[in-house]
Amino acid sequence: MGKFVVITKEDFNELLERLLGTYQVIAPVEREGRTSLSYVSDPAEINMEYRGTTLLPPKRFFFPEVEVLFTYRVAEGRVELYDKLEEVKGTRRVLLGVRPCDIKSLEILDKVLIGEYKDPYYAARRDGTIIVGLTCNEPDEYCFCAFTGSGPWASGGFDLLMTDLGDRYLVEIGSDRGERLVNLNLDLFKAASGDEVEERDRLLKRVEAEIRKQGLPDLTKVYEAFVKNFDAELWLEYGRRCLACGKCNYVCPTCRCFDVYDEPSLDRGGGKRVRVWDSCHFLSFTRVAGGKVFRSERPSRVKQRIYHKYCYGVDEIGEIECVGCGRCIKVCPAGIDIREAAKRVVEL
Amino acid sequence: MRGNPYLPSLAKIIKTREETPDTMTFRLEIEGSGGLEFTPGQFVEVSAFGYGEAPFSISSSPLERGFIEITVRRVGNVTRALFSMGEGGVVGVRGPFGRGWPIEEMKGQNLLMIGGGIGIAPLRPLIEYVIAHRNDFGDVMLLYGARTPKDIVYKEELERWRDHIDVRLTVDVGDETWRGRTGVVTVLLDDVEVDPRETYSVQCGPPIMIYFVTKRLVEMGFTSDRILFSLERLMKCGMGFCGHCMIGGKYVCRDGPVFKYSEVEGLLEPALVR
Numbered sequence: 209m210g211k212f213v214v215i216t217k218e219d220f221n222e223l224l225e226r227l228l229g230t231y232q233v234i235a236p237v238e239r240e241g242r243t244s245l246s247y248v249s250d251p252a253e254i255n256m257e258y259r260g261t262t263l264l265p266p267k268r269f270f271f272p273e274v275e276v277l278f279t280y281r282v283a284e285g286r287v288e289l290y291d292k293l294e295e296v297k298g299t300r301r302v303l304l305g306v307r308p309c310d311i312k313s314l315e316i317l318d319k320v321l322i323g324e325y326k327d328p329y330y331a332a333r334r335d336g337t338i339i340v341g342l343t344c345n346e347p348d349e350y351c352f353c354a355f356t357g358s359g360p361w362a363s364g365g366f367d368l369l370m371t372d373l374g375d376r377y378l379v380e381i382g383s384d385r386g387e388r389l390v391n392l393n394l395d396l397f398k399a400a401s402g403d404e405v406e407e408r409d410r411l412l413k414r415v416e417a418e419i420r421k422q423g424l425p426d427l428t429k430v431y432e433a434f435v436k437n438f439d440a441e442l443w444l445e446y447g448r449r450c451l452a453c454g455k456c457n458y459v460c461p462t463c464r465c466f467d468v469y470d471e472p473s474l475d476r477g478g479g480k481r482v483r484v485w486d487s488c489h490f491l492s493f494t495r496v497a498g499g500k501v502f503r504s505e506r507p508s509r510v511k512q513r514i515y516h517k518y519c520y521g522v523d524e525i526g527e528i529e530c531v532g533c534g535r536c537i538k539v540c541p542a543g544i545d546i547r548e549a550a551k552r553v554v555e556l
Numbered sequence: 557m558r559g560n561p562y563l564p565s566l567a568k569i570i571k572t573r574e575e576t577p578d579t580m581t582f583r584l585e586i587e588g589s590g591g592l593e594f595t596p597g598q599f600v601e602v603s604a605f606g607y608g609e610a611p612f613s614i615s616s617s618p619l620e621r622g623f624i625e626i627t628v629r630r631v632g633n634v635t636r637a638l639f640s641m642g643e644g645g646v647v648g649v650r651g652p653f654g655r656g657w658p659i660e661e662m663k664g665q666n667l668l669m670i671g672g673g674i675g676i677a678p679l680r681p682l683i684e685y686v687i688a689h690r691n692d693f694g695d696v697m698l699l700y701g702a703r704t705p706k707d708i709v710y711k712e713e714l715e716r717w718r719d720h721i722d723v724r725l726t727v728d729v730g731d732e733t734w735r736g737r738t739g740v741v742t743v744l745l746d747d748v749e750v751d752p753r754e755t756y757s758v759q760c761g762p763p764i765m766i767y768f769v770t771k772r773l774v775e776m777g778f779t780s781d782r783i784l785f786s787l788e789r790l791m792k793c794g795m796g797f798c799g800h801c802m803i804g805g806k807y808v809c810r811d812g813p814v815f816k817y818s819e820v821e822g823l824l825e826p827a828l829v830r
Contacts, residue, residue, distance in 0.1 A: 277562045280605050287605055287646045293560050324810070325795035328560050438824045465799030468792050472606035479606050481562075486799070493800060496790050497610065497631045500763065502829065515824065516802070523805030 211381040212400035219396040220377060224251040226393060227302050231338070234269055235304040236262055245269065245306070256305055256372065260348030261533050265461030266303060266310050267317065270333045273458075273485050277329070277468070281478040296329050299336030308362035308369075309353045309531040311341050313461030315365040319525040320464060338385060341369040343408070344415050350534025352547050354419040357428045358531040360412045371408045378404050424547055425554045427518065428528055433554045434519045438511070442552055447507030449542040454487030456513060456536035456544075462529045463513070465493075488512040514549060561795060564603050564648025565589070570623060572643055575709040579674055580639060581615065581627045586649055590622045596681035597656030597786055597814040601794050602626060603648030604637035611791040611809070613760075614652060615677040617684035624649075627677040627709060653794035654813050657682050657784065662756045666694040668748065670769055672701050672741050672761025676709060678786045678813075679760055683713075687720045694754065696721040701741030701765070703727065705734045741765060745772050752777040760786040767828045770817060783817035787827060803827050 215223065227233055228249065235254040237246040243258035245266055279290045318334065321327040344351070344360050353359025362369055367386030370377040378400055381387050390397055457463040467486040472479035486493060489509045494502035503509050521529030530546070537545045571583035584602075586592065592600070594614055603609045610632065616625035628635050638647065659682070667686065671679050679698070686693050698717065702708045704727050717723050724744050726737035737743060741761070757773050759766055766785050773783050789801035791809040801808035804823035811819075820827035 278560075282605055282646075285644060285646060287566055287648075289563060289566070289648075291560055291563055293563075321797060323796075325561055325797070327795075327797055328562075435824065464797070466792070466797070467800075468609060468798070470603075470606050470608045476606055481603075481609075483798075488799065494790055496788055497629075497635065502789065508825070512802075515804075519824070520802070520805035 211387070212405050213379050213381065213390055213397040214373075214376050214400045214404055215379060215397050216376045221251050223393055223396050224254070224304075227304075230300070232299075232301040233304060234266075234301060245303070254305070256342060258305075259346045260344070260351055261307055261309065261535060264459060265313060265533065265535065266306050267313065267461055267464065269301075269303060269337070270314070270317070270330050271321075271327075271464055271466075275329060275483050277481045277483055279478065279480045283477060293328050293332065296332045297336075299333050301333075301337045302340055303337050304340045305342040305370075306339065307344055307533070308341060308359040309351075309356075309533045310461050311339060311362050311365040311369075312353075312358035312531045313533070314339070316462050316521075316525065316527070316529050316531070317464060338389065339366045339368075340386075341366040343369065343371045343412060345372055345411060347415055347419050348534070350538050351419055351532065352422060352424060352427075352534060353532035354416045355422070355424040355427045355547075356528060356530050356532035357426075360415040360419070371411065373404060373407055373411075378408050422547070424551055427530065427532070427550055430518050430528075430550055430554055431522050433556070434515060437553050437556050438515075440553070440556055442549070442556070443507045443511050446510045446544060446549065447505065449544055450489065450506055450510045451542050452487075452489040452491070452506060452509060453541060454489045455539045455541070456546075457487040457489065458485060459535040459539050460513075461531055461533055461535070462517070463487075488516070510544075514546060517546070518550060561650065562793075564601070564609075564650045567647050567649045569638075569641060569643050569645045569647060575627060575711075576707050578631075579627060579629045579707075579709055581625050581709075582638060583616075583623050583625050584647065584649060585623045591616075591620055591624050592649075592652055593621075594618055594624075594652035594681075595656030596659065596685055597678050598652035598654050599678075599791070599794075599809075599813060600624065600626065600649050600651035601653065601791075602634070602638070603650075604634045604641065605646075605648065607633045607637040609648070609650075609792070610634040611653075611794065613678035613786070613813075615680045617688070618681050619684065619688055627674060627680075629674045651794060653791075654809055655811065657758060657814050659685065662758075663692045664694065666750055666755040667696045668750055668755050668757045669696070669698045670700075670741060670745075670757065670759040670761070670765075671698065672759075672765040673703065673707065674709060675759075675761030675765070675786075676700055677760070679758065680710060680713065682758065683717060683721070687717065690720055695750070697748065697750075698723045699726075699741055699744040699748070700724070701726045701728070701744070701761075704729050705731055740768075742768055742772055745769070745776070748776075750776075752779070752782065756782050756784060758784045763788065763828070764830050767830050770828055780818035780821055781816050784814060785817070786813045787815060787820075788813070 796810035
C-alpha cells in the first residue's frame, strides 16, 4: 500500500497555478465535446471530469507523430549534422490527468524503447515528465482495461495518482519525485484517512464491476489460443472488413512503428531527417528495395497488429501490449472490435 | 556507439568498383575510425543525405580496419543517390547492427556456402575470414548463382578464393562466352557430397532462393540448426524500434539478420517465402 494524501479541489487549482509557473503542463482539455491531452496555460482550460479515455493517448508527447531527428547542411563536399536531441533534453513537464490504462502504455513503451538500445528522444522526454494520473470514475462503453490487467487500478508508472472523491482528490504517491512535489507544496495537502482510501477502493471496484459486465476472457493469458488459431477462418473475415486505413495504429497508446525519411530544402543545401508514425496495415510497411512485399494479403496485416498486442508482445517484452483503452474500436470505420476478435479466438 | 544512435557518423566514399552494370562496391572511410569492428553478416545503415537511409550488409573483410565496403544494386532512391555521388561523396553510416554468422560455433566444421545474386555480399567477409583462418575450418565450398555471366559480382575475388576454397558457379541464362553450368543455384547442390552432420550450410540470396535451397538442404539431411541464412526485410532503424522487419515476435534487424532455420521455423509468420 502506497502513501496517500488529500487535496481539496480548491487547493488543487492553487497547485496547478504553481505547477504552471515551473513546468509545462499537459492536461485533459475539452474541445468540441471531446477531451484531448493538450498543453495548457490556465487551470480553467482543464477538464478533470472527462469520462473514459482522451481522444488520443499520451504517446505523442513522448514520441510525436512527426519528429525531426537531426538537420544537415551540405556545402562544398562537406556535410554537417545538427542533433535535435539537444532541444529535447531540457524537457520539464507535468502530464496531468492520464488514466491508468495510458500510464500502463507508457510502461510498455519504456520496455520497448529503453532496452538494449535506447531511443534517446523518447527517453529524454520520459525523464523530464512527471506523471500525475487520474483514475476513472466512469468508464465508457469501449473500456476493457480490467481484462488486460491495466486498470482501473494502476500498480505503478506514476509519480502521483489522483482519484476524484467529489470535493477533493485522494492522491497516491508513487515515486520519490512525486513525494518531492507533495513536500514542496505541503501547505496544500493533508494526510489521507483510512476512510478516504477505502472510498477509492469502493469506487474502483464499482468501475471494475461495470467493465467486467462485458464478460471477456483474461486477455493477459490468450497467447496459446492465438498461436493455435493463426490460420483460422476468422482472420479472412477481418481481412475483408479492414480498410487498411491505419487509424487503429495512430490512436493506439502502444503502437510505435515509424518510418524515417529525408526532407531536403528546396536548394538541396540542407534538410532534415524525419521520423513519422507508420502503420503495419499499409502495403508499403514491408516493401523492400526491389519491390517485394512480405505482407501483401490484408488478413496478414490485420493479424500483425492484433498478434503484436496479444502474442508477439509476450515474446518481445514478456507481457501483452494492449491496455484495454478501446480507442481502436472507437475509431475503426469498419467496426472491427479487437475485444470481440480476441474473445472469438479464445472460443474457437 | 555514440550518444544518439540515430545520428550517423560521416564517411567518405574513397573508392568505387563497378561489379556489374547495375551493381557497385563502395569503399567507405569513416571519420575518426576508418573502418568498423564487426562480425561478418552484420549490416550498416547508410545515409545519402537528402534521399534517406538504407540497410546494407558489410561486404569487406573484418580484418580490414581502415575502411568498410558495401556492395549496392541500384534499385531505389538511396542507391541511385550513392551511384551518382561516386568517389569523394560524403555519406552517413550507423552501425554495425544485428547478429552475424556464428563463426566460433562453425569452427572445426565444413562450410557449404550458397549465394544468389548480390546476396553473396554478406558472405564475402565470412569467406575472407575463413581464408585468413583456413586451418580452423574443414572443407569449404561456395556455390554461387547469378542471372547471367554479366551479373556475377566479385570476379577478381572469385578467382583468388579458388586457391583456398572450392568455388562453383552457375548462371540462370548463359551467353556465348559461358562454358560453366546453367540453371538456378540449386542445380549445383546436385553434385555436392557433404556430411550434413559435420557441415554448416550458410546462405544468402533472394527470398525465393533461400526458400528452395532450405527445402533441398533438409532433404539432404541437414538438421535445422545447421541451416543458416541471412534474411532480408525492411530495416529502418536497426534497433528493433521501427517495427518494419518484424517476423512473428522477432526483429530481423536485432535478432538477425543471420538466423538458424531452427530459430525461425516455428514462428507464426513464415520467415521463408517464395
